[in-house]
Amino acid sequence: MRKLALPLALTVILSVVAVMWVQRATLTAAPAAAEAAAVDSLLRLEFYILAVFFVLCMVFFLYSLWAFRRRAGETGDGAHFHSHTGLEIAWTVVPVIIVVAMGYHGARVIADLKAVDVPKSADDLEVIVTGQQWSWTFEYPEQGVATTDLVLPSGRSVYFRLRAVDVIHSFWVPEFRLKMDTIPGKENVLRLTPNQVGEFKVRCAELCGTRHAYMESPVRVLEAADFQAWMDEEVKIANDPTKAGPKVAGQFGCIGCHSIDGSKLVGPTWKGLAGHDVSLADGSTVTADDDYLRESIVDPSAAIVEGYADNVMPRDFATRMTEKQIADVIAYIKTLK
Structure with a gap:
């Protein structure tokens, strides 16, 4: 047990340091949607757990290299042992419990966001997103407008209907956090509320062919008045x-x-x-x-x-x-x- 005191102490100290670093570090793009806070909280919890396990593994790995090294004058093999039932049960059961708990917690977070497989409400802005090799198109069916740039109002819930023409794509704006596949022959839905005015990019997050890396479109989030002015101009164009x-x-x-x-x-x-x-x-x-x-x-x-x-x-x-x-x-x- 005395041999374990040093690595255990190092594990505790370095785990605290690692968790503090994760807490302060900027690990993702600045959030730009109301749903981002819950997703970021979930991600940070995962990073806390990963940081502790990383420290645990590395400390005992490096300590074992040092503590059980062959010393000068030693020529024989070390003591042989074949198994440790308690350890094997522990490193099987503990990860399973953590994975199941995180899966349940993640599912609850997504369900509480009411962002996936939800009906459209009267206040939602409806946008039909169509992915095809290798471009995006965005339709606003209630206004009769279609564009290649995604323009959204800040502070208003947006109801995305996601479709694909050819192969599977994935609709992803990193600052919005949530993403969803677009699948040929199937329509998925996703609800988000942008809350940060700015310019972003929608990217395809599913390998979809030779120009997958270039499948991007501009995203602009505007104040409500600016969005309405933009939409009025687009409606005029659509009618000509x-x-x-x-x-x-x-x-x-x-x-x-x-x-x-x-x-x-x-x-x-x-x-x-x-x-x-x-x-x-x-x-x-x-x-x-x-x-x-x-x-x-x-x-x-x-x-x-x-x-x-x-x-x-x-x-x-x-x-x-x-x-x-x-x-x-x-x-x-x-x-x-």
Whole structure:
């Protein structure tokens, strides 16, 4: 027992030091949501426990290296022992108790936040979040607005409806603490209340392909009056097809494949397209009227333009885009003379 006095004393002293360091250290980004306080409290408790176990393991590991080293003149093996039932029970039962207790406590914290799998209330701002390789789009269905930047009011509860187009993504703003997967074919919900005005970033926290690291979008939290002014301006843009069209084209990645200056990209240029004859791969010619432009969006394989490949353009815009968004894009194409 006397041999254990030194490592036990060191463990207690260094554990106190480690816990004090954890208490003072900045371990996460500055919180920016009402839910962050409860999550931070849970994280700090976990770090306290980890700090104590880290000290316990390292002290006894280093003490064993020193206390049981081979001394000068010793040539034989040390005393052999094969097991210690009490220790084996202790280092099995104690961690299990801690893990179960922390799991229960974590589940209670999440339940008390009322942030996951909850119904929308009348005061919530509804935002539909759609993840796709490798970008985010944000729709405000009650206002008829869609953007590639997430803009939120400070102090108001936000009800996120999370969706994915292709593979699993994960919606995560570190300063908000909570995150949630976006899964193709399934809608998840998450409720948060931003409470810190500032600029942040939404990131994908689920490996989703070669450009996963670049799947980011700006997040701005504004005062209520500033948010309303921003929303009023966005509503005006949404009601003007020639202004809404460029935004929709950017949100759905159209301008990555179709140029607006006549240059050749993956798909045909939009400049001078509307109203003109288009030569197709089957040798026929068609006029690029509204019907043709709509068909090219919702059924891109129906008429392949000569010199361009099939199976390049996504085939799901009929379900991903609203009729208004399709009409806005067509109106925009018609302005590109």
